[in-house]
Amino acid sequence: MIVEVKNLVKRYDKLLALDHLNLAVKKGEIFGLLGPNGSGKTTAINCILSLLKYDKGSIEIFGKPMRPDAYDIKKNIGIIMQNVAVFEELTVYENISYFCSLYVKDKKEVKQLTEEAIVFVSLQDFTKFLPKKLSGGLLRRLNIACGIAHKPGLIILDEPTIAVDPQSRNKILERIKKLNENGATVIYTSHYMEEVEQLCSRISIIDKGKVIATGTKDELKNMISLGEKITVEAYNLKEEQLDEMMRISNIAQVDYSDNLLEIKSKKGKNNLIHILDYLQSHDINFGKIFTEMPTLNDVFLEITGKELRD
């Protein structure tokens, strides 16, 4: 295990931010920490990094207990915080080089690593810019470069795409995949399930400081009872017809509003044929049909009874 967190408890005065949190991150994976705002993702990361005191639990990184003065562990960690952490008065180049030199002693090596990091996040045209002259997306990229310039084996990213436009976001996700391909283990926190689904090989869903489910995205989706979701554009459906459809086997839920019929199937069962049969045999007009597999949002919804994003 690269990171192993056991029974982590963290209180802010009365508020229980982490409630016996357990995490295990394996070497070489992109591990996703998915949870809504305020679920304790940042708190967990800060505890893992020994920035925050915690009340209970143990944290091991690279198989050794993590402590504030565990410099040999810290040397091999790269961190991209939720808040952009760069010096206002230093240029893009100087910022990256400064933070890199906190990790690497050799001056030549720092220079080379800095240049590589700049290329990696495509900031070549902006090396002499001060942070305040950068757009939001570019600033995030600088923030990433500052965190990974020293080529760490473990990279922790805490919502690195917050307030970033979709185009920059995709770029950033690509970069993270690339880092992983180059051998780094990645921990990625987000409240965007799309990102996590797209990026992560394994995911822990957390809510109220607790891990409520862990697994690959398919494993997670298999945990819940729902299968595919079918949406049909249908007109003039009556209440009793909806009731009848509910009685078709393997249908879990039927909703109808604004001429859209939404049917959720039970896991692994294909209901499309039955539904179309029913609609035809009752002379109901229908238009567009589409089906989708359950998302992590459905997983979250089923376990917690609320939406991942409000």
Add this chain to the structure above:
Amino acid sequence: MAFQLYKTRIKCLCRNYEIIFWSFGFPLFLAIFFYMGFNNLAKGESIDTIPVAAVTEDGGENEFIRTMEAVQITKDKRLFKVELKTLDDARAMLQNDKIAGYIVYSDKPVLHIKNMGIEQSIVKSFVDSYLSRKGTINNISNSIDINQEEANKDFTDVLAGYKDYLVDGRAGDKNPDYTLIYFYTIIALTCMFGTNWGFREMVDIQANQSAVGARINISPVHKMKLLSCNLLAAFTLHYLSILFLLAFLNKVLRIELGQRTGMILLTCMLGSFCGIALGAMVCVAVKTNVKVRGAILNVIVMGGGFLSGMMIVDVKYMIAAKAPFVGYLNPSSLITDAFYCLYYYDGYNRLFENLFMLCILTVVFGAVAYFEIRRREYASI
């Protein structure tokens, strides 16, 4: 690598134009401003002998007048030129501005003046002081039955003390120029602007104060080592700003700073340590947001400057008389006074007293800051 970090830190601080302005620009403006304001005044204040008329009952000299004539500004320059006159003559001379005032002495001296100016206030303070000293001595000789001769000796001693007070025990050839104090307060203020640097260093090193602080705290460098490096960078710039001001005062405005360059530099160095430490302490000890803390810091710095006599020099004297401990706890006062000593006194006692207090304050401020920042895990970020 340490040198690299130091260099980058200097670069970083140099580009913080706000602090740079307060350190390098503002004191200069203030100095020029004071200089223009005092340029005329200063001539008047490097006092000339003050002409006074005296009217005695018998028309002859007495103890008081002899004392008055004995007071010197410099070795062979008297503070008062006393002429014995009749009352009518004295009045006429005052009308024609031939004298600053006249003193009618019957059983005690009474000062008559036309209007109040610097000269008049000097005469008045002399008379007042004489009266109060004489009162004391009379009390002593009344309560303890000592012979007249001894009482007279006491009296002369006390008056000698008075003379010291007025002439201030200065090195013999120096003109008292009270405007100098104002420039010394600017130097003190510049030292105190070190608070900005100290403050900034504390914000940048603490994970719960700034995002870069968090980044630094998770990096594999020893926090205190990096902080020393940063503080050294801050001190470098801060000390430069003081040297810059000293050079400007001395070479451009030709303000007298005294001859003891080594001591001047030492005073500035201790002053700048103290400023940085004060800023660091306020940053960690006051638990509000950064803006409010910055404002509190400004109040402390400006308030300290005011109490050391920056706006009104009398404040300094008032504090020295009424609440001396305030002066001892106010770094600005200590620095101002140290410069004053360096210029006016040949001895080192009072100077070292000031510098010693400055060191103590620095150590206290620094210790408070240290105990707060040495921890490496935070309860909340």
